Each structure stands twice: as structure tokens, then as C-alpha cells.
Amino acid sequence: MTQTAGKTALVTGASRGIGAAIARRLAADGVLVAVHFGRRKADAEETVASIERSGGQAFAIRADFAADGALDTLFSELEAGLAGRPLNILVNNAAVYADPDDRAATQADSYVAGISEVTPEEFDRIFTVNVRAAFFVTQRSLPLLADGGRVINISSAVTRIAWPLLPYAMSKGALEIMAPRLANELGHRGITVNTIAPGITDDTETNSWLHHVPGAAEGVAAMTALRRLGRPSDIADVVALLASDEARWVTGQLVDASGGMALAPTPPGA
């Protein structure tokens, strides 16, 4: 166990993928974790159950960030679960890549959502979940957040690499603006605010195309300096580091966790 043992965390979007890995990692470090989810109750319950099977502590809380009143529900359930304890770690991880009601938008063959295909409704939903929710979850967390606490936002390498999904990339650009400014505002309380930018990460639903499209997994691995696909645990370990006391002097920063994706242009003929 690390010095995060005995602390508490809220991880948004922890029902599956990277968020679930973050929740499991923090719980393994002895943190009581609020596992937030939007729609997939069974997945969130499985994340909680897997934490408990490993001897950790967690509870699931639901809030659909696209719905009115979501934060009231979130914070009443969070406060009930914390039972008077402060919040030490907030991880803003929940995000959507495209409109989840538009199933076609998440299929590999139409993953390249160009500007002409994006509707105003889809654009608004992406910004509502990825930016607005992260902002107001953070705002509402402040009275609960202990001095010396941590705010960690999960962005993406798409702000650095011109990958498709334009509104998603723009939303992550907006999210990245938060850390340096909020770090400055909250620094007097010893609270650090940082951003982690994962690259393309395997074992997440959005990247199932890695295993459908011939050559995709090898091609993506070849784009990284470390020559492999990212795993959710690669990101979770960086969250655990930033959440720990060892990272107390790191704030307002963007930490790339992509295995060195696209550090150089692909040479001609490669």
C-alpha cells in the first residue's frame, strides 16, 4: 500500500474501460472509491464487486451527465457513501466520443466523424459530458475536497495528434485548459490539479476496432515509441502516481501517457 491508503476518491465513468482500471488501482492502494456510472449499472456493480473480491472498498453511484439534476443525485449519493469523510481524490474520467444514441458513430467503419456528419445535438452532448460535467463536478466537489487533495482530469492525445472525432478532440482541448488555472486557484489549499492524456488504449469498448480492422493493432502499436498498445492499467498507474503524496509538488501539468505516440512523423515508405 502507498500513502494514499485510507483516502477517498470519486472516479467518474468507472463502470468500464480506463475508469474501471483507475477505480481498481486506487482501491488496491487502500482508497475508498466511489464508482460513478451513467447508464451501465451492471458494469459499475461488477467494478465494485471486483474491488471487493480483492479486499478493497467501493460503492457505485449513478448520474447521467446529459440529464437535468444529475449532479444533485451524484453528490447526495457520494456524501451518503462517504459517510462524513472528506473527498481526497477526484478523477474526471467520464467521456463520450460520439452520440451514444447514434450507434453508427461508434462503429469502426464510421469512426472518422468528419465535420459534415456532426449534428448540433451530438456536439452539445459531447461538450456536456466531457467538459460541462467535469467543470461542475469539480465545482461541486470543492466543499468536500480535503486540503492536500487531488483533481485529475483525463484528456487524450487527440489534442496533440490530429486524430478524427473533431468535437471530441475539441472537448478535450477545453478540458486541458482547466488544470493550470484551477491549480493556481486551489494551490493555497495544497490541492493539485493535473491532466493525463492517454493514447489509443486497448481493452476499451471504443477501441474494439483494433481487433476488427485487419492490421489496426499492429499499426497503432507501431505509432508508439514503446511499440505496443496501451492498456487501461497503464493510465491507472499514472493516476495513482499523481494521487500519491510523492506527486505533491506536481500541479497544473499535462502528463502524456501514450507510450510515446506519434513522437515523430512516419517516415516515407514505412
Ligand SMILES: NC(=O)c1ccc[n+]([C@@H]2O[C@H](COP(=O)([O-])OP(=O)(O)OC[C@H]3O[C@@H](n4cnc5c(N)ncnc54)[C@H](OP(=O)(O)O)[C@@H]3O)[C@@H](O)[C@H]2O)c1
Ligand atoms: N480508450 C482510449 O483509447 C482513450 C484514449 C484517450 C483518452 N481516453 C479517455 O479516457 C477516458 C475513459 O475512456 P474509455 O475508453 O475507458 O471510456 P468508455 O469505456 O467509453 O467508458 C466511458 C465511461 O463514461 C461514462 N459515461 C458516458 N456517458 C456518460 C454520461 N452521459 N453520464 C455519465 N457517465 C457517462 C460511462 O458510463 P456507462 O458505462 O454507465 O455508460 C463509462 O463509465 C475518457 O475520458 C476518454 O476520453 C480514452
